Amino acid sequence: MTTFWAKRRTAIFGAIVVLVTAGVTAYALSAIAENDRRTSRATEATTTSMTQIEKGPRILFRHTGRDADYGHVGAVALDDPGGARALTDLSCDRVYAQARSVSCLATEQGVVSRYRATDLATSTPGKAWREVDGTDLPGLPSRTRISPDGQLVSSTVFVNGDSYMVSGFSTRTLIRRVGGASYGDLEKFSLVVDGREVSPVDRNIWGITFADDDRTFYATVATGGRTYLARGDLTERSLTTVADHVECPSLSPDGTRIAFKEADKAGTRWTPAVLDLATGRRTVLAGETHSIDDQIEWLDDDTVLYGLEREGEPVDDVWALDTSASATPRVLIPEAASPAVLR
Amino acid sequence: MYLSLSDRPTTSAEPRQSGGRVSRTVVTLGIVSLLTDISSESVSAILPLYLTAVVGLSPVAYGLIDGLYQGVSSLVRIAAGWAADRTDRPQPVALAGYAMSAVARLGLIFAGGFGTISAAISLDRVGKGVRTAPRDAMIAASSDPAHLGRSFGVHRALDTIGATLGPLLAFVILWRIADGYDTVLVVSLGFAVLGVATMACFVPFRTGAVRRTAPRRGEPRPKVRWRTVLTPGLARVTGVSGVLALLTIGDGFVYLALLETGGFAAQWFPVLYVGTNLAYLALAVPMGRLADRVGRVKVLVLGHLPLAAAYLCAATGSGALWTTCAAVLLLGVFYAATDGTLAAVAGQLVPEEVRASGIATAQTAVALARLVAATGFGLLWYAVGPRIAMLAVCAVLLAAIPAGLAVMRRAVR
Numbered sequence: 001m002t003t004f005w006a007k008r009r010t011a012i013f014g015a016i017v018v019l020v021t022a023g024v025t026a027y028a029l030s031a032i033a034e035n036d037r038r039t040s041r042a043t044e045a046t047t048t049s050m051t052q053i054e055k056g057p058r059i060l061f062r063h064t065g066r067d068a069d070y071g072h073v074g075a076v077a078l079d080d081p082g083g084a085r086a087l088t089d090l091s092c093d094r095v096y097a098q099a100r101s102v103s104c105l106a107t108e109q110g111v112v113s114r115y116r117a118t119d120l121a122t123s124t125p126g127k128a129w130r131e132v133d134g135t136d137l138p139g140l141p142s143r144t145r146i147s148p149d150g151q152l153v154s155s156t157v158f159v160n161g162d163s164y165m166v167s168g169f170s171t172r173t174l175i176r177r178v179g180g181a182s183y184g185d186l187e188k189f190s191l192v193v194d195g196r197e198v199s200p201v202d203r204n205i206w207g208i209t210f211a212d213d214d215r216t217f218y219a220t221v222a223t224g225g226r227t228y229l230a231r232g233d234l235t236e237r238s239l240t241t242v243a244d245h246v247e248c249p250s251l252s253p254d255g256t257r258i259a260f261k262e263a264d265k266a267g268t269r270w271t272p273a274v275l276d277l278a279t280g281r282r283t284v285l286a287g288e289t290h291s292i293d294d295q296i297e298w299l300d301d302d303t304v305l306y307g308l309e310r311e312g313e314p315v316d317d318v319w320a321l322d323t324s325a326s327a328t329p330r331v332l333i334p335e336a337a338s339p340a341v342l343r
Numbered sequence: 344m345y346l347s348l349s350d351r352p353t354t355s356a357e358p359r360q361s362g363g364r365v366s367r368t369v370v371t372l373g374i375v376s377l378l379t380d381i382s383s384e385s386v387s388a389i390l391p392l393y394l395t396a397v398v399g400l401s402p403v404a405y406g407l408i409d410g411l412y413q414g415v416s417s418l419v420r421i422a423a424g425w426a427a428d429r430t431d432r433p434q435p436v437a438l439a440g441y442a443m444s445a446v447a448r449l450g451l452i453f454a455g456g457f458g459t460i461s462a463a464i465s466l467d468r469v470g471k472g473v474r475t476a477p478r479d480a481m482i483a484a485s486s487d488p489a490h491l492g493r494s495f496g497v498h499r500a501l502d503t504i505g506a507t508l509g510p511l512l513a514f515v516i517l518w519r520i521a522d523g524y525d526t527v528l529v530v531s532l533g534f535a536v537l538g539v540a541t542m543a544c545f546v547p548f549r550t551g552a553v554r555r556t557a558p559r560r561g562e563p564r565p566k567v568r569w570r571t572v573l574t575p576g577l578a579r580v581t582g583v584s585g586v587l588a589l590l591t592i593g594d595g596f597v598y599l600a601l602l603e604t605g606g607f608a609a610q611w612f613p614v615l616y617v618g619t620n621l622a623y624l625a626l627a628v629p630m631g632r633l634a635d636r637v638g639r640v641k642v643l644v645l646g647h648l649p650l651a652a653a654y655l656c657a658a659t660g661s662g663a664l665w666t667t668c669a670a671v672l673l674l675g676v677f678y679a680a681t682d683g684t685l686a687a688v689a690g691q692l693v694p695e696e697v698r699a700s701g702i703a704t705a706q707t708a709v710a711l712a713r714l715v716a717a718t719g720f721g722l723l724w725y726a727v728g729p730r731i732a733m734l735a736v737c738a739v740l741l742a743a744i745p746a747g748l749a750v751m752r753r754a755v756r
Contacts, residue, residue: 009545010544012544013540013541013545016536016537016540017537017540020533020536020537021533023533024529024530024532024533027529028516028526031520031523031525032519032520035519035520035521035523070521109514109517109518109521140392199725201721201724201725268457
């Protein structure tokens with residue numbers, strides 16, 4: 001056995017090298033071919049012009065069809081969300097829009113990946129969006145929101161560098177005035193948890209939603225292994241918790257309710273839920289049985305929207321769900337994610 | 344001070360090479376590490392993106408996984424060192440470690456949920472913990488004691504080349520294939536398999552064995568006693584290294600402090616790791632040679648001076664580019680001076696039949712102390728701010744270095 005091994009080991013090693021190299025090369029080449037085929041294929045969805053869509057209320061989203069327009073921002077008419085879509089050349093990981101402002105968070109892949117937030121302004125229907133402001137981001141895009149008047153923009157990213165710290169994950173959330181000053185890192189705002197002012201070392205803040213007074217916002221604050229819903233004040237630079245066990249809040253158009261994702265015990269699955277701000281009553285929308293990891297958007301005062309990946313297929317769809325406990329979800333916009341409703 | 348143990352009888356199964364050339368086994372082990380590091384670092388580079396963007400884990404779940412990543416490895420290291428000594432066969436123990444990581448890569452390709460992914464990542468880290476000490480014991484056993492520092496230098500340089508190429512490879516793939524995460528995982532698996540094959544085919548089964556023949560059937564296996572492992576010398580080296588590791592706050596913090604002072608833009612963060620790696624791989628062999636000449640213990644302890652200097656750069660840097668470059672390079676010098684040297688020193692301070700256990704003990708103490716240091720420094724950072732925190736640790740470190748040197752000197756006499 002030993003002599004056999006000593007004699008043959010070079011041949012055996014050579015065989016392994018050939019097999020591994022051939023296998024890996026074949027896989028890589030077919031992946032490249034598939035990639036090229038996919039990125040040159042025209043979209044299967046019916047399309048229309050942006051001039052047509054921008055004439056009326058609409059839903060902006062990130063197109064997720066595996067085709068040449070993958071990752072591009074698209075839009076459908078609010079009254080025909082399953083119908084024809086208009087597609088732009090703008091590539092975003094996350095997109096949001098309010099009034100005449102669009103926020104686009106994008107990754108520029110490279111040996112050093114760059115992450116960038118770009119603010120754009122829309123004007124007359126069909127006219128190209130104009131870039132008005134932008135900033136480099138310190139990590140992987142996660143959430144973005146714009147205030148109802150289009151003046152404030154927020155971004156949440158995962159910070160890779162911080163993950164070298166204590167035990168990993170960290171977010172950085174910023175609020176900026178479009179074309180103006182930044183309010184800086186929200187971790188530097190004063191923080192009141194359950195009525196007491198604290199300055200925990202492990203705080204993380206993510207998922208902003210703006211009220212319509214250009215000053216108040218809501219966010220998730222995590223510290224000590226718990227998550228809270230906090231009300232923020234840009235003038236006082238403060239965050240005050242108002243409820244716990246809430247992630248990625250989203251204020252309803254009438255400002256009375258917060259839609260959010262509620263984590264299970266292990267913190268790895270989320271169910272959409274709604275909190276009434278006046279009464280504190282929670283409704284878990286258990287009709288959705290998939291885990292939802294998105295910042296929810298409101299279609300109207302009784303319906304929420306969110307992106308969800310198809311099972312076994314890397315394509316997202318935007319789903320709609322009534323805010324009653326027993327409602328069942330339905331696909332509203334196929335091949336889409338990151339919805340933003342422009343009424 | 345010079346640690347020459349050449350008066351010990353050499354009973355290793357493989358004859359040691361003396362003088363000029365680095366042992367073939369050391370180079371082969373270096374190539375195994377190079378291949379394995381291409382494999383593991385190409386995945387590490389894309390893991391945050393892959394888990395959050397493709398698998399769809401939230402950052403909280405990702406944080407849990409990252410915690411696993413850090414913690415698991417040190418726990419199994421001592422057990423593996425013990426197993427290598429007890430069986431007197433470090434090669435198969437190390438091989439098992441490499442194989443576990445390769446299986447973990449395969450698992451990661453098919454993993455889809457939180458549970459399977461964390462299982463695959465833990466298995467990878469267990470594999471890393473298992474292989475480290477037996478491999479270092481084999482390096483020590485295959486080297487001329489007079490050139491031990493250089494041997495470890497050669498191994499760490501090859502290892503670091505792999506760690507630098509891995510992320511580069513991942514980025515090239517992602518640049519060519521828009522979301523080619525699967526391709527990165529498959530390529531990574533390929534390199535892991537090549538590492539295992541190199542180890543199995545070209546590192547002889549008996550490498551690092553102390554006794555020429557396997558114990559006969561019925562003959563009791565050699566006992567590995569804690570008392571034999573923890574010689575007064577090793578206890579001091581472990582203690583001093585552990586205390587110094589408590590003051591080693593981690594590259595991440597140094598880079599973050601530089602980020603706070605505006606020394607560079609955030610998107611260049613990954614480049615800093617590359618810079619440190621390049622300095623490390625360029626200096627690993629010269630530092631090993633230096634350690635062989637002036638004394639390994641001296642280099643091991645004084646190697647923390649560049650670390651203190653890096654803290655100073657980060658704390659006092661006014662945002663100038665040169666302070667960033669200096670800090671990045673100084674961290675590389677620190678690793679080049681201390682990482683391989685620790686294994687070399689520890690392996691020489693215990694009887695050779697418990698060498699893997701001895702190396703594992705010192706490495707585990709350092710790894711655990713660094714985890715504590717990172718957490719503790721996090722608290723200090725928020726309490727007093729990066730500048731004061733950094734200066735405080737720098738001052739304590741500067742005081743600890745001469746004290747450590749004094750204690751270590753006594754250990755060696």
